Amino acid sequence: xxxxxxxxxxxxxxxxxxxxxxxxxxxxxxxxxxxxxxxxxxxxxxxxxxxxxxxxxxxxxxxxxxxxxxxxxxxxxxxxxxxxxxxxxxxxxxxxxxxxxxxxxxxxxxxxxxxxxxxxxxxxxxxxxxxxxxxxxxxxxxxxxxxxxxxxxxxxxxxxxxxxxxxxxxxxxxxxxxxxxxxx
Numbered sequence: 001x002x003x004x005x006x007x008x009x010x011x012x013x014x015x016x017x018x019x020x021x022x023x024x025x026x027x028x029x030x031x032x033x034x035x036x037x038x039x040x041x042x043x044x045x046x047x048x049x050x051x052x053x054x055x056x057x058x059x060x061x062x063x064x065x066x067x068x069x070x071x072x073x074x075x076x077x078x079x080x081x082x083x084x085x086x087x088x089x090x091x092x093x094x095x096x097x098x099x100x101x102x103x104x105x106x107x108x109x110x111x112x113x114x115x116x117x118x119x120x121x122x123x124x125x126x127x128x129x130x131x132x133x134x135x136x137x138x139x140x141x142x143x144x145x146x147x148x149x150x151x152x153x154x155x156x157x158x159x160x161x162x163x164x165x166x167x168x169x170x171x172x173x174x175x176x177x178x179x180x181x182x183x184x
Contacts, residue, residue: 005095006064008055010177012041012084014070020163029155030070030084033179034109038155040178042121044168052175056118062091065099066116067108083108087116087179115181121150123170132176132184145184153182 012029016022032038045051058064065088073079086108088096093112099105120133130150134141151161168174176184 003063005062005092006058007067007099008059008064009067009069010041010043010052011069011071011075011081014072016160017164019167020160022160022163027155032155033068033085036180039153039180039182040176042150042154042165043175043177045173045175052177053118053120056116056177059087059092059116060089062089064088065092065096067105085109085111085179087111087114089113111179114179117178117181117183119176119178119184121174121176123165123168123174125170130174134183143184150176 012033013027014029016025016027018024029038043052055064055066059066065086067083068085068087069081069083071077071079071081083105084107086096086099086105088110090113093110096110096112100108100110122131124131124144127144129144129146131142131144134143147161148158151158154161156164
């Protein structure tokens with residue numbers, strides 16, 4: 001029996017959100033991913049939902065693909081969205097090729113075996129740094145990185161990064177979803 005491949009979807013902002021000082025301005029995130037200037041995205045862990053850690057490991061195991069998309073207009077509006085990238089492995093290459101034949105995915109860029117991964121992170125706001133857990137090599141390493149380093153790798157200036165996350169609950173962990181083999 002042929003295994004069914006899951007499709008996980010992740011949005012990247014086309015414009016800065018209404019709560020940001022640069023509200024409505026273009027983020028250029030899709031171009032930054034292509035140019036390897038945005039090598040990851042930071043996401044809050046949502047309660048009662050599957051974590052990005054679980055989803056990314058399914059992608060790495062060839063059981064799923066990750067579609068990264070942008071809203072064409074205001075999020076969740078009738079303007080729809082444009083699929084930008086489809087991340088997968090050699091095991092899902094055929095599935096991705098079939099996806100790309102449809103109108104919905106025809107402009108998406110296939111990204112095969114990019115090294116996609118995920119790390120858990122905790123903001124330490126009073127120190128201006130983020131503690132990142134690396135568990136990929138059978139040992140647990142915890143390292144701290146200044147906001148400026150995380151911001152740069154997220155495709156943002158330090159000021160934009162701080163403003164982007166200003167309303168988040170820093171007592172809860174976050175996940176860093178990597179688009180390349182880079183890890184902290």
